Amino acid sequence: MPTPPSELDESQTRQRILDAAHRVFLTRGTAAARTQHIADEAGVNKALIHYYYGTKSALADAVFAHHVRTFLPRLFAILGDPDRYLEDKVHDVVREQMDFHCAHPYVAGYLAAELHAEPERLTRLVGAHGGPPLDVLARQLAVDAEAGLIRPISVQQFVATLIGAVVIPFVMRPIMTLFLGLEGERMQEFLAERRRVLPAFILAGLRP
Amino acid sequence: MPTPPSELDESQTRQRILDAAHRVFLTRGTAAARTQHIADEAGVNKALIHYYYGTKSALADAVFAHHVRTFLPRLFAILGDPDRYLEDKVHDVVREQMDFHCAHPYVAGYLAAELHAEPERLTRLVGAHGGPPLDVLARQLAVDAEAGLIRPISVQQFVATLIGAVVIPFVMRPIMTLFLGLEGERMQEFLAERRRVLPAFILAGLRP
DNA sequence: CCAAGTCTTAACCATACAGTTAAAGCGTAC
DNA sequence: GTACGCTTTAACTGTATGGTTAAGACTTGG
Numbered sequence: 001m002p003t004p005p006s007e008l009d010e011s012q013t014r015q016r017i018l019d020a021a022h023r024v025f026l027t028r029g030t031a032a033a034r035t036q037h038i039a040d041e042a043g044v045n046k047a048l049i050h051y052y053y054g055t056k057s058a059l060a061d062a063v064f065a066h067h068v069r070t071f072l073p074r075l076f077a078i079l080g081d082p083d084r085y086l087e088d089k090v091h092d093v094v095r096e097q098m099d100f101h102c103a104h105p106y107v108a109g110y111l112a113a114e115l116h117a118e119p120e121r122l123t124r125l126v127g128a129h130g131g132p133p134l135d136v137l138a139r140q141l142a143v144d145a146e147a148g149l150i151r152p153i154s155v156q157q158f159v160a161t162l163i164g165a166v167v168i169p170f171v172m173r174p175i176m177t178l179f180l181g182l183e184g185e186r187m188q189e190f191l192a193e194r195r196r197v198l199p200a201f202i203l204a205g206l207r208p
Numbered sequence: 209m210p211t212p213p214s215e216l217d218e219s220q221t222r223q224r225i226l227d228a229a230h231r232v233f234l235t236r237g238t239a240a241a242r243t244q245h246i247a248d249e250a251g252v253n254k255a256l257i258h259y260y261y262g263t264k265s266a267l268a269d270a271v272f273a274h275h276v277r278t279f280l281p282r283l284f285a286i287l288g289d290p291d292r293y294l295e296d297k298v299h300d301v302v303r304e305q306m307d308f309h310c311a312h313p314y315v316a317g318y319l320a321a322e323l324h325a326e327p328e329r330l331t332r333l334v335g336a337h338g339g340p341p342l343d344v345l346a347r348q349l350a351v352d353a354e355a356g357l358i359r360p361i362s363v364q365q366f367v368a369t370l371i372g373a374v375v376i377p378f379v380m381r382p383i384m385t386l387f388l389g390l391e392g393e394r395m396q397e398f399l400a401e402r403r404r405v406l407p408a409f410i411l412a413g414l415r416p
Numbered sequence: 417c418c419a420a421g422t423c424t425t426a427a428c429c430a431t432a433c434a435g436t437t438a439a440a441g442c443g444t445a446c
Numbered sequence: 447g448t449a450c451g452c453t454t455t456a457a458c459t460g461t462a463t464g465g466t467t468a469a470g471a472c473t474t475g476g
Contacts, residue, residue, distance in 0.1 A: 013452080024472065025248055029325050032240035034433065072387055109324035112379050116317035117237050119382040127433065132387070151412070156388045156398055157405050161373045164381075168372030171320050171379060174327040179280055179340070180364045196363050204359070205413035221422080254465080256423060264464065359459065417476105424471075432463080441454075446447100 014052050017042045021069045022066075026106040029113050033182035064114055066107045066127045067107055074100065079159065086140050086150070090162070094157070097166040098195050105172075108170035150206040156205050161205070165198055214381070222260050229245045229267045230274075231382070234314040237321050238268045272320035272322055273333045276317055282308065282339035287367065294348050294358070294414075299407045305374040306403050340366070358414040373406055 020042035020140065026034045035056050039046045053059045078084070101108055114179050115122060139157040145152040169176050174181055182190050227354045228250035231240045243264050247254045285302050286292070309316055324329060346363040353360040377384050377399065384390055390398050 011314070019346060029239060029321070030236075031237060033323055034432085045456095046435080047437085047455085048453065050454085054350075054435095072383070076387075083253075106324075109306075109320065112317065113237070113324040115323035115380060115382045116314075116321040117240055122382045122386055126314065126384075126386070132333060134388070142422065151408075152407065153409070154401065155385075156390065157402060159388060159408075160376055160384060160398075160402070161406070161409060164372035164374075164376030165369045166372075167376065167380075168368055172324045172371075172375075174330045175276075175280070175319075176364075176368060178330055178336075179284075180342070180367060186439095190368075193362065194365060194368070197361065198369070200359075201361070201413040204407040205416060207412060207415070242462085244462095253424065253466085255425085258465065259423080262465095419476085422471100422473080424468085426467100427469105428467075429464105429465085431465100433461085434459105435461105436459075437457085439455085439457105439469090442452085444448085444450090444452105 013042075013044065013048070017044060017052055018059075018062065022063050025063045026110045027062055029117070030057075030064070033060070041181055045089070050061050061125055064121060067111060068122065068126055070112060071107065073132060075163070076134075080133050080136050086144055087203060089137075090202050092197065093162060094166060094199045094202075098191065101167070101170045102191060103172070105170055108167050109173070112171050132176060139202065148208055151208045152205065158206075164201060165202065169194065209278065215287050220314045222254065223252075225252060225257055225260055226270065233268055233271045234275075234318045237318065237325070237375060238265075239325060241268070252391070256406060268311075268328070269333055272329060275319060276325050276330065279315065279319060280341060282365055283371070284342070288341050290344050294352055297345075298410050300368060302403065302407045302410075304415070306399065309375070310399060313378055313381070316375050317381070320379050356416055359416045361414065365416075370410060377402065 017038070017168045019081070020038050024038045024041055028034075028037070033056075035046055035049055038059070039049055042049075049059070053062070074096065075093060078096060081089070082090070131160055134155045136161070141153060141155060141158060169187075173187075176190075177187060180190075225246070228246050232246045232249055236242075236245070241264075243254055246267070247257055249259075257267070261270070282304065283301060286297055286304060289297070292300070299398045316386060342363045345367070349358070349361060349363060349366060377395075379394075384398075385395060388398075
């Protein structure tokens with residue numbers, strides 16, 4: 001039976017290591033991350049990381065899988081909702097994603113970097129299943145197009161454009177900062193403005 | 209005076225090393241790239257890489273700087289053109305960027321990954337100058353908005369949305385492939401379709 | 417042929433890193 | 447108080463890697 005030796009029992013320490021791994025992998029990227037950094041960050045030593053998780057790549061896979069399994073589902077939960085109008089979906093996705101990426105600015109860049117470094121890891125870890133259902137959204141777009149409310153557009157094009165528009169400031173932040181003149185405070189204003197402007201832009205793009 | 213020992217003179221070998229470095233750094237990323245791979249790819253040995261370029265990071269910086277210095281200028285050459293209508297700019301940017309990224313599918317992901325791994329490198333290598341001029345485009349947007357041709361929008365929002373929409377399929381290709389069901393041939397169709405659909409979507413997004 | 421520059425060979429060094437191990441410390445439960 | 451389990455300490459191994467060096471081979475211009 002487990003015997004907590006201090007105020008930090010086994011599961012808490014396990015979690016602290018995982019949290020530290022999240023921070024280090026997210027900011028440095030898997031290839032450049034060092035297990036020693038993770039140990040320092042967690043306030044433990046390398047031996048304990050090995051004790052709980054075995055190898056670095058197992059830990060890295062856990063972190064990567066976690067973010068893949070939360071990033072897109074959060075998106076598709078809104079887009080796939082059968083009880084929400086298309087217009088509301090656009091507003092909600094933009095708001096939800098902007099909130100999330102402002103709170104966790106490294107996730108988008110991390111995902112892009114990891115996907116680039118080892119594209120196969122995605123299917124290896126989350127399987128080859130087609131992902132969350134887009135049928136609902138597809139039908140919605142078709143119906144609205146039929147009714148003349150929007151121009152016809154494929155789900156893929158719509159989703160890609162929406163994600164791209166929302167995510168780009170976080171994936172290429174340094175480039176945005178430098179070439180669009182968005183240092184420090186200007187970036188905050190830019191993001192606040194984007195929250196307002198983007199839904200209108202996307203919805204206008206759909207209009208017939 | 210230079211003495212070419214074979215059909216490959218000094219500058220050619222230098223270039224072959226640089227080309228190999230491009231291939232390796234672009235696909236693996238700087239952190240995971242190995243100088244030995246570059247040597248193998250170039251058909252030379254590590255000693256010669258040192259002979260010409262010194263350190264790995266010097267080579268990596270050269271590759272990174274090259275892509276930064278060609279990626280955005282190519283974009284801004286179109287966007288900043290004073291003798292082109294806004295509508296034409298959108299068409300031209302989409303066409304030009306789609307052509308480029310289809311021909312060089314790793315560049316966008318590489319840039320995103322490198323920017324994430326070491327954001328400071330951008331300003332360190334290309335300086336802190338504000339980048340190519342956006343004044344022309346800004347004025348164009350303002351004038352067209354004044355004339356009631358488009359809704360008012362800031363240059364930053366416009367450019368970010370445009371870049372995001374064009375670049376996202378290449379930056380997050382594995383995610384697009386898996387979750388939008390775009391394996392193999394479907395991706396080609398998707399990109400071909402995007403070429404047609406995107407300019408219309410963006411221009412519709414601008415309409416008042 | 418000689419000199420100069422290009423390139424290879426085959427080492428080598430120092431370092432960083434992931435992974436491993438053995439022993440002991442230490443708190444809690446019984 | 448003792449057994450059990452969490453955790454640390456402090457080493458060590460093996461290997462990968464970046465960087466360096468010295469000697470010589472090859473090619474060509476003069």
